[in-house]
Amino acid sequence: MSKSIYEQIGGSAAMDAAVDLFYRKVLSDERVSEFFDDVDMERQAAKQKGFLTMVTGGPNNYTGRNMRDAHAKLVAQGLNDGHVDVIIELLGETLSELGVDAEQIKQVAALAESVRDDVLGRGAAN
Amino acid sequence: MTIDAIRRCAGEVLEIRLRIAKPLAYRGGQFVTLIRRDDGLARPYSLASPADAEQLELHVRHYPDGAMSGWLASASPGTELELRGPYGECFYVDDDLDRPLLLVGTGTGLAPLYGIVRDALAAGHRGSITLLHGALRSADLYHRDELAALAAGHENLEVVASALEVEAGVDSVDSTPIDALALDRAALSDHDALRVYVCGAPALVSGLRRRLFIAGVPLRAILADAFLPAAGA
Ligand SMILES: Cc1cc2nc3c(=O)[nH]c(=O)nc-3n(C[C@H](O)[C@H](O)[C@H](O)COP(=O)(O)OP(=O)(O)OC[C@H]3O[C@@H](n4cnc5c(N)ncnc54)[C@H](O)[C@@H]3O)c2cc1C
Ligand code: HEM
Numbered sequence: 001m002s003k004s005i006y007e008q009i010g011g012s013a014a015m016d017a018a019v020d021l022f023y024r025k026v027l028s029d030e031r032v033s034e035f036f037d038d039v040d041m042e043r044q045a046a047k048q049k050g051f052l053t054m055v056t057g058g059p060n061n062y063t064g065r066n067m068r069d070a071h072a073k074l075v076a077q078g079l080n081d082g083h084v085d086v087i088i089e090l091l092g093e094t095l096s097e098l099g100v101d102a103e104q105i106k107q108v109a110a111l112a113e114s115v116r117d118d119v120l121g122r123g124a125a126n
Numbered sequence: 127m128t129i130d131a132i133r134r135c136a137g138e139v140l141e142i143r144l145r146i147a148k149p150l151a152y153r154g155g156q157f158v159t160l161i162r163r164d165d166g167l168a169r170p171y172s173l174a175s176p177a178d179a180e181q182l183e184l185h186v187r188h189y190p191d192g193a194m195s196g197w198l199a200s201a202s203p204g205t206e207l208e209l210r211g212p213y214g215e216c217f218y219v220d221d222d223l224d225r226p227l228l229l230v231g232t233g234t235g236l237a238p239l240y241g242i243v244r245d246a247l248a249a250g251h252r253g254s255i256t257l258l259h260g261a262l263r264s265a266d267l268y269h270r271d272e273l274a275a276l277a278a279g280h281e282n283l284e285v286v287a288s289a290l291e292v293e294a295g296v297d298s299v300d301s302t303p304i305d306a307l308a309l310d311r312a313a314l315s316d317h318d319a320l321r322v323y324v325c326g327a328p329a330l331v332s333g334l335r336r337r338l339f340i341a342g343v344p345l346r347a348i349l350a351d352a353f354l355p356a357a358g359a
Binding site: 016019020023024027028039041042045 | 332335336339340342344345346
């Protein structure tokens with residue numbers, strides 16, 4: 001079995017570096033920054049680590065229902081497909097800065113795509 | 127624990143010295159909870175004294191209608207108090223004596239920084255240490271002589287005072303807002319080595335932490351204590 005991208009880029013320690021990069025991009029991007037206006041930056045960073053671990057195939061216990069619950073409030077605030085596109089774009093930039101190649105970034109994007117409907121609260125809950 | 131001495135400083139600040147019954151293991155910059163004996167009223171205050179000093183030093187901003195600070199302002203030496211702690215992660219760590227340190231505080235946000243800077247100097251810190259102390263009015267900047275004396279004795283320490291309103295005749299106070307000064311200083315440092323401490327007014331702390339982070343300082347390198355008011359105050 002091939003290694004997950006999570007393992008290839010260095011596991012948990014690499015995730016910490018990735019979180020800073022990714023979270024910084026998200027806070028600086030006016031298209032999505034308002035969704036991350038949490039004053040408790042440590043708490044928010046921990047969730048970003050959860051996000052990055054999940055989409056790179058690392059160890060996580062997230063389910064479709066978790067993803068609905070985690071984003072339900074944001075959907076009520078207007079979260080839509082455009083925002084998901086931005087997040088996937090920023091995710092790609094982050095991984096590319098960490099030296100992940102284009103082919104692998106495509107796989108990560110596909111993993112993120114696979115929960116798009118759950119994140120946006122569409123379709124049946126599983 | 128007993129109040130040894132109370133001194134009134136500029137900016138409505140009380141410098142309070144406490145004698146502790148048994149030794150307390152702590153680092154400058156951590157905080158303790160002071161508890162009034164009569165009724166259990168409790169408030170957190172940061173430790174301005176260096177690690178493990180037997181006499182604790184606190185800087186308390188006196189709010190005339192403040193339950194604890196108003197009471198402390200009229201307390202006399204010999205008054206007994208209870209203490210809990212120490213708590214908090216905002217202190218000097220000697221993992222790299224050469225890294226640049228940036229310490230930023232408004233008002234009594236200087237208290238933890240004064241403990242941290244003295245711990246750093248005692249540990250033989252070699253990297254540059256920049257301490258920025260801000261207030262609304264220059265007349266509210268306290269401990270200026272103490273800080274100047276400290277800086278005079280240590281080549282790697284620079285102290286910068288900042289106030290939005292600088293009274294006529296007052297020199298060496300920068301009228302640039304403290305957050306702008308902090309971002310300028312951070313931009314001049316190696317982001318991967320820099321460690322930043324931000325203490326005091328909650329709006330300064332959360333705003334500056336966010337802007338420093340966006341500017342490239344790793345989240346883990348920013349240690350902060352926001353002086354949040356007590357619930358219901
Ligand atoms: C981790 C931590 C560390 C702290 N360290 C220090 C320290 O080293 N030195 C220090 O002076 N304080 C520090 N504080 C704040 C301190 O704990 C009290 O909140 C403060 O002294 C006010 O308490 P009080 O009982 O006097 O006023 P309260 O009775 O709680 O408040 C009464 C009134 O005082 C005024 N007031 C109180 N706080 C503020 C404020 N921040 N801005 C404007 N008006 C206010 C308001 O009018 C308020 O209605 C710290 C807080 C935290 C959470
Ligand atoms: C692309 C698909 C996405 C995936 C796989 C994903 C995944 C996650 C995960 C795993 C968490 C952590 C949940 C937790 O630990 O509690 C989370 C939280 C969060 N996500 Fe997403 N997310 C996606 C899209 C988005 C988008 C588009 C936005 C906004 C623009 C967003 C904003 C947030 C916020 C603000 C939180 C924290 C919620 C809170 O504080 O409770 N996410 N996400």
